[in-house]
Amino acid sequence: MMPEVKEKKITAKDYASDQDVKWCPGCGDYSILKQVQSVCAELALKKDETVFISGIGCSSRFPYYMDTYGMHSIHGRGPAFVMGLKTARPELNVWMITGDGDSMSIGGNHFIHLLRRNVDVNVLLFNNQIYGLTKGQYSPTSEQGKVTKSTPYGSIDHPFNPLSLAMGAEATFVARTMDRDPKHMRPILIEGEKHRGTSLIEIYQNCNIFNDGAFFPFTEKTTKADNTIFIEHGKPLLFGAEHRKAIVLDGFTPKVVNTADVAETELWIHDKHDRVKASILTRFFDDPREEGALPRPFGIFYQEKRPVYEEGVSAQVEKHVKEKGGPNLNLLLEGPNTWTIK
Amino acid sequence: MIERCFARNMGQIENQIKDEVTILFAGDSGDGIQLTGGQFTDTAALLGNDISTFPNFPAEIRAPQGTVAGVSGFQLHFGSIELFTPGDHADVLVVMNAAALKSNLDSLKKGGIVVANISGFDKKNLRLAKYDDGVNPLNDGTLDGYKIHEVDVTKITRETLKESGLGTKAVDRSKNMFVLGFLYWMYNRKLDNTIRFLEKKFSKKPELIQSNIAVLKAGYYYGDTAEAIASRFEVKPANIKAGTYRNIMGNEATAIGLIAASQKTGLNLFCGTYPITPASDILHFLSKYKNFGVKTVQAEDEIAGICAAIGASFGGALGITTSSGPGIALKGEAIGLANIYEIPLVIVNVQRGGPSTGLPTKTEQADLFQALYGRNGESPIPVIAAQSPKDCFSAAYEACRIAIEHMTPVFLLTDGYIANGSEPWEVIKSEDLPDIEVKFAEPRELEDPAFLPYKRNEKLVRPWAIPGTKGLAHRIGGLEKDFETGNVSYDPENHERMVKVRQAKVDKIADYIPEQELDAGEDTGDVLLLSWGSTYGAVKTAAKILINEGEKVSHAHVKYLNPLPKNLGELVKKFDKVVMPEMNNGQFIKIIREKFLVDAIGLNKIKGLPFVTQEIVKKVKEVLA
Numbered sequence: 001m002m003p004e005v006k007e008k009k010i011t012a013k014d015y016a017s018d019q020d021v022k023w024c025p026g027c028g029d030y031s032i033l034k035q036v037q038s039v040c041a042e043l044a045l046k047k048d049e050t051v052f053i054s055g056i057g058c059s060s061r062f063p064y065y066m067d068t069y070g071m072h073s074i075h076g077r078g079p080a081f082v083m084g085l086k087t088a089r090p091e092l093n094v095w096m097i098t099g100d101g102d103s104m105s106i107g108g109n110h111f112i113h114l115l116r117r118n119v120d121v122n123v124l125l126f127n128n129q130i131y132g133l134t135k136g137q138y139s140p141t142s143e144q145g146k147v148t149k150s151t152p153y154g155s156i157d158h159p160f161n162p163l164s165l166a167m168g169a170e171a172t173f174v175a176r177t178m179d180r181d182p183k184h185m186r187p188i189l190i191e192g193e194k195h196r197g198t199s200l201i202e203i204y205q206n207c208n209i210f211n212d213g214a215f216f217p218f219t220e221k222t223t224k225a226d227n228t229i230f231i232e233h234g235k236p237l238l239f240g241a242e243h244r245k246a247i248v249l250d251g252f253t254p255k256v257v258n259t260a261d262v263a264e265t266e267l268w269i270h271d272k273h274d275r276v277k278a279s280i281l282t283r284f285f286d287d288p289r290e291e292g293a294l295p296r297p298f299g300i301f302y303q304e305k306r307p308v309y310e311e312g313v314s315a316q317v318e319k320h321v322k323e324k325g326g327p328n329l330n331l332l333l334e335g336p337n338t339w340t341i342k
Numbered sequence: 343m344i345e346r347c348f349a350r351n352m353g354q355i356e357n358q359i360k361d362e363v364t365i366l367f368a369g370d371s372g373d374g375i376q377l378t379g380g381q382f383t384d385t386a387a388l389l390g391n392d393i394s395t396f397p398n399f400p401a402e403i404r405a406p407q408g409t410v411a412g413v414s415g416f417q418l419h420f421g422s423i424e425l426f427t428p429g430d431h432a433d434v435l436v437v438m439n440a441a442a443l444k445s446n447l448d449s450l451k452k453g454g455i456v457v458a459n460i461s462g463f464d465k466k467n468l469r470l471a472k473y474d475d476g477v478n479p480l481n482d483g484t485l486d487g488y489k490i491h492e493v494d495v496t497k498i499t500r501e502t503l504k505e506s507g508l509g510t511k512a513v514d515r516s517k518n519m520f521v522l523g524f525l526y527w528m529y530n531r532k533l534d535n536t537i538r539f540l541e542k543k544f545s546k547k548p549e550l551i552q553s554n555i556a557v558l559k560a561g562y563y564y565g566d567t568a569e570a571i572a573s574r575f576e577v578k579p580a581n582i583k584a585g586t587y588r589n590i591m592g593n594e595a596t597a598i599g600l601i602a603a604s605q606k607t608g609l610n611l612f613c614g615t616y617p618i619t620p621a622s623d624i625l626h627f628l629s630k631y632k633n634f635g636v637k638t639v640q641a642e643d644e645i646a647g648i649c650a651a652i653g654a655s656f657g658g659a660l661g662i663t664t665s666s667g668p669g670i671a672l673k674g675e676a677i678g679l680a681n682i683y684e685i686p687l688v689i690v691n692v693q694r695g696g697p698s699t700g701l702p703t704k705t706e707q708a709d710l711f712q713a714l715y716g717r718n719g720e721s722p723i724p725v726i727a728a729q730s731p732k733d734c735f736s737a738a739y740e741a742c743r744i745a746i747e748h749m750t751p752v753f754l755l756t757d758g759y760i761a762n763g764s765e766p767w768e769v770i771k772s773e774d775l776p777d778i779e780v781k782f783a784e785p786r787e788l789e790d791p792a793f794l795p796y797k798r799n800e801k802l803v804r805p806w807a808i809p810g811t812k813g814l815a816h817r818i819g820g821l822e823k824d825f826e827t828g829n830v831s832y833d834p835e836n837h838e839r840m841v842k843v844r845q846a847k848v849d850k851i852a853d854y855i856p857e858q859e860l861d862a863g864e865d866t867g868d869v870l871l872l873s874w875g876s877t878y879g880a881v882k883t884a885a886k887i888l889i890n891e892g893e894k895v896s897h898a899h900v901k902y903l904n905p906l907p908k909n910l911g912e913l914v915k916k917f918d919k920v921v922m923p924e925m926n927n928g929q930f931i932k933i934i935r936e937k938f939l940v941d942a943i944g945l946n947k948i949k950g951l952p953f954v955t956q957e958i959v960k961k962v963k964e965v966l967a
Contacts, residue, residue, distance in 0.1 A: 017817070019829060051809050053653070056820075063817050064830060069809040072819025073649065074675050079702075080614070080646035084653025084661070085809075087637055088612050092657065092809050263395040273638060313637050320632035325633040329605045329772040332598060335588040338769060339388045341585055 010044055012037040017067040017086050028179030028205035029059055029126065036095075036124070037066070039189045050093045054082050055102035057252060058133045059126035061206070062097040076107020079114035083309070090120070090310040093193075100127045104140040104160045113167035118197040122189075125162060125201045125202045128209035143287065148210075155157040162277065163282040166200050167275075173199040174278065179206060180219040184298060191300060197308055205240040217288035218296050227288040231281065231299035236267035239295050247294070254280060254294060270299075278302035356573040357530075359571040362421030363577055364429030365525065368446045369438025369462075370407050371400060371414040374518035379416025385535045386420040387589050387766055390579030394419045394879065396428035396763045396952070398627035399703055408462075408470030410441045417449075422578040426730070426879035428763060430954035434528075436521055436621035438462050438495070440471035443479055455489045457524070459517070461496035493564070495520050495868050502560040516557045518549075523561025530576050533558060583768070590767040592731035592760040593620070596690060597627035599738025600662055601634050605772070607746060607780045609660040613638045614650030616669060619702040620758040621692035624664045644672040648689070652676060655685045656818070658782060658808035660742060664690040667709045669697060671716070677751055678717040679820050681844065684796075684804050686745040690738070693757040694901055695950045704950025705759035707875045713753040714904055714933075720841045722848040724748070725903040727755040730877035732767035734760060737901065743778045748851055749803045755903075757925075759952045760876040782806050786813030795828040801854075849905050858907035863889055863896025869962055870917035871897040872942065874930050877923050877953055884958035895962060903930070919965050921945060923958050 015037040023029045040050070050068040054060035056075035063070030073081045078096045086094055103111040103125055114123070131137040131147070137150040141162065145154040148151035166174050177185040185203065192199035204215040217227045229239035229247065237247040238259055241279040246259040247268050254268075271277060278301045365382065369375045376397055405412030419429035431451040439462030449457065449890050459743040463480055468537065479485060480492060499517040506513070516587050519536075526533055537555055544550040565574070590598075604611035613628050615621075620932040629638040637659075641647040648663040655661030667674065670691050680687045693709045695701025713725045724744050728737035734756050741754040783805035786793055795816045807814040816828060824831040825839055862885045863870075869888075873881040878899050885897035899915060900906065914934065915919055918943040922931045928944045935942055945961045947953055 047815050048812050050808050052817075064819070066817075068815050070815075070819075071653070072817065073652075074820055075681050077645060077649040077676065080641060080649030081653035081656075082654075083639065083641070083646070084650030085614065085657045086653075087639060087650070088610060088654035088659035088661075089657035089809065109642055111645055185837035209787065212417070243796050259358075313639070317632045317635055317637065321635075324633040327605055329602060329634075332601060332631070332634070333772065334586075334769050336776070337384065337388075338586050338588045339390070340586045341390055341582050 003161065008026040010041050012041045014167055015047065015067055017065055019064050021065050022061065024209050025056060026208040027058070028128065028207070029062070031179045031182055032126065032185070032203055032205065033062065033065055034126065035185045035189060039186060042257050043190065043193060045093055047064055049081045049091070050095070051085060052095045052097060053078050053085070054097040055099075056133070057099040057102045057131075058099055058207075059099040060102060076102050076105070077323045078102065078107065078108035079119075083114065083117065083119050086119050086121060086310045087313050090314055094121045096123045098125050100125070100129060100139045100162070100295065102129050104162060104165075108140075112165070115166055115169040115171040115198050115200065118170075118306050119310060120196055120198070120308045122192045122199045123201065124203045125200065126205040127162060127202050128205045129212055129214045130207050132207050134209055136210035138322050159284065161285045162202050163200075164285070165280070167279045167282050167302065171200050171302070172197040172304045172306050173300070174206070174282065175200065175300045176202045176298050178215060178219055178298065180206040180215075181298075188300065195303060197306060218298075223288070227293070229284075229295040229297050231270045231301065233270055233272045233300065238267075238271050247279070249277075252280065254284065256292075256294065272300050272303045275302065275304070316332055346744040352932070355851065358573055358575050360421075360426060360575050361423050362419065362429075363529070363575065364417065364419045365431045365434045365436065366415060366417045366432035366446055366449055367436045367521070368413055368415040368442035368550055369518075370442075371404060371412050372407065373414070373438045374515065375414045375416050375438070378518045378522050379418055381536045381539060382525060382531075383418050383764065384421075384539070385526070385531050386418070386577075387587070388535055390582065391420040391422065391577055392580040392582060392702045392766065393424045393589070394425045394428045394763065394765045396759065402639040405669070408439055408441055408467050410445045412470060413442050413445045415442075415446060420577060422580045424580065424582070426882045427952070427955065430956055431510070431690045434525075436525070437451065438517075438521070440467045440473060440479065444471050444473070447484070450488065452487060455491065456485060457493065457521070459495035459521070460492045461494055471665060493524065498560060498564065499557050502557055503553050506549070508549065509552055512550070516554050519554050519557040520564070521672060522563035523558040524565055525561075527562045527565030528574055530574055533562060539608065558864040582766070585768045586766055587766045589690065589764050590732050590735070591623075591938055592734040592756055593623035593692065593761060593762070594627050595732055595734035595767070596728070596754070596756060596761070597624050598632075599735040600628070600660075600688065600742060601631055601636060602735070602772070602775060603739050603742030603746075603778060604636070604660045605634065605773055607660065607742075607778045609658065609746070609780060611636045611662065612648040612654035612659040613662040613664065614641050614654065615639070615662075615664045616644045616647045617640055618644070618666045618669045619759050620689065620694055621664045621666045621669070623761070624692070625689060644669040645676060648673040648687075650682050651687055652683065652685060652894070655680075655687050656683070656808070658806070659927060660686065660688075660746070662688045662690065664692070666692050666694050666702075667696045667712065670712060674717050677723065678719060678721050680751040681717070681723060682719045682736040682820055682823070683818050683842070684749045684819075684847075685751070686749055686806070687751040688738070688741045688745050688754055689751055690754045690756065692761045693755060701950040703758065705757045705876065705952060706756070706925050706948065706950060707877070708929065708948070709755065710874075710903065710926070713755060722845050722904070723751050723753055724848055724851055724905065725753040725755060727875040727903055728760060729875060729899055731760050731763045731765045733878075735767070735770075739775065741812070743776070744851060744854075747779050747854070748801060748802070748847065749806060750848065755875060757876045782808055783811060783814055785811050790811065791819050792827075796823055797826045798843070798847070802843060829941060852908050853926065855902050855905075855907060858898060858900065858910045858913055860913070861897045861899050862886060865896070865913070866916040867894035867896050868918050869893070869895045869965055870914060870920045871895060871958070871962065872914065872920050872922045872934065873897070873899065874900045874903060876923075877925060880953040880955050881923055881958055883955045884962065887955065887959055888962055892939045894960070900930070905938065914938055914940050919943060919961055920967055922943065923947070923953055923961070925952065
């Protein structure tokens, strides 16, 4: 009989590389790195079969800090590297790390095509609404009027709403969480990892150097309850202190009501498989400083089962091998028509 | 006075033997010109002629009918002698309409034959071809000095098929078969090969088999009965080396070369690409061969195409990306990344006229500098160029070998001329292909020494460690790396060392490629013709002519453009003068001058068209004078 081998329990530390982490002290990225490593341990992901791929930006240094395979690529193109690697090696577990500049600006095109193809990858979109690595220019998710080094008189551009964009790009898993609420982040990461297809997880991440407090209305104790709503599949949309407020739909228009004022049957029960309602939820994008703003939702907005791109590619290959037989190089070299000269 | 080929004496038809003939078929892009040319080519090849072809089509898919912009051409050179080009000038010009004549008459030899479909010269067609009112080139003296066969192809085709029950549109679509049949008669060819082709092509529409064969035969018998033609020609089989041959187009040869490399190495072929003229056919060919394990991704853009290929290579596949100049420009940053990753990747550039969108369907070899230098930083990349349609196979195979064995991106340069041209190719066997060495890094146990992803072997090549291999988890990136660990390093000494070693690695490839040989002539003399890429055929033919005339001329054709063969400088310096024909404004010449301090003389043609032999002969004679 073989002696029983006792495997050492794998911990978050086992996923940390030997490289010093070089984000600014106080950066929200630390919290995300910690949660990802911890989730990797919890799910016992195989280090040798896991690949972290990133583009360029502060967040994109992430792969260097993971003791897995990794590719730090070029600005905005992470999705293309993911698509190639997953198509060639569908069995690998691939994660993509990106930021709001990387995926909403220079890589916008690749981002939407990744979602529609539904490559099986976990996409962590670190949204800090600013360009950090280039030292503080506004980003495509910065609020209008943003004063930065490149917009001293305020930005003119209307910002992107990444989750609405994702819904429009036919994403199959759309979620939002925040760096300052690791308890919320963890299950979202786990659900994203379990989802077959592209799991888009937007993470509000504080850049304490160039955009400190951008998300404080959603993350700080005093304001969090009124400005956020944590959505859960099968549960009513309630928020505010002691869940005293609720969201109901008046036709297609969401409205804030007092929970006590509505019958239980009138409450909006979150159904993450309902595309139309999920799209409405992603439109909850009001500026929290404005009067009557709808709360910002966090959680899994939408999830659907749809065939995964790389499996479709592999299935075609298998089908052709079955129908035409395996490769015969000599036949290919010969071609359909030959003639012989004696 | 126009020589009209009227009555033949007493019904006698003269039979002339020719060594080589060039036919240029031209008509509307909807006239089936490419198919007609392709059929004549196959039939000539099967008879044992040597052949070389060059299609020439408009950039617009369906430019307005009857206009010069919409003319599609197919040039076929066939002979009983060895041929290396699709022919300088045509002996026969077949024109389906006035626009086809207008845009191609310059390509016809003085005294050549024009076969004209006269219904393509009616008022409407003449106006569309922008001839002045009342002017018809068939009878205004334009064709003085040529032999003209006027045939009412449209009318006879309709006549032939009047009982067929087919609509006029379908009937008119088969008029190319009439022309083909007529030319088969003129050149003493049999119809069987085309009949077999039609039976296969229309196997689901038997009525079209019958109608097309009827028109093909009508064309053939027209020659016999029209009493208008005084001569037929015969081109005997060529004295080609015994063996089994097939016809092959450049882009197809590239695709097959890539697949062959993947099969011989056991690496799965992954092609990430984006459609672009004239490279798309490589994707079309590759995407058909899924049973070879080939995976193709038509990405959202050029950048995604190459990045996907790099991702696949990181995973242990043979990553390929295909494009043309403008697309390559977009891929530049990713090529630099593959360079610093030091990962196998083949980048195929089917060059076309530039800059910018330039001349999409025309040929040029002006992307050599782009391949050599078109990136930020010090980013040396091996470059190989194919010399002819069939050579695209070996060049593609060799590009894969270098990419894999030396862990580097490699540029394969072809161009629109050889990509769309075709020639016979002696069928090669899989077992005769050279081996390509593939070595993935071995798994590692925890107690083993640390894995060093950038530690180099004697070729200065780093290991290829693919995800899924135990103990080799590592990160690669676009930031400068430490010499051995590959960790991010901003150390000044290390950066210089890395730049030097990446250069040395590419330079070292010179130890693993063949030395430069002369293609023709003695190893010393008055003039060395030094060429690269698709000019091969024209330069070779020119060298042959000059040598036959007793000139001390030699020819060397360079296939490896980076690194250059080690003996090239020595070889070049043995000649008094070096003449370098290029389809660009002088690129390779700058390298030769810079590397070897040789005062080479350029011959540059930048017209979107390949060289004709006589242009080269003339230049060498000027230099010799």
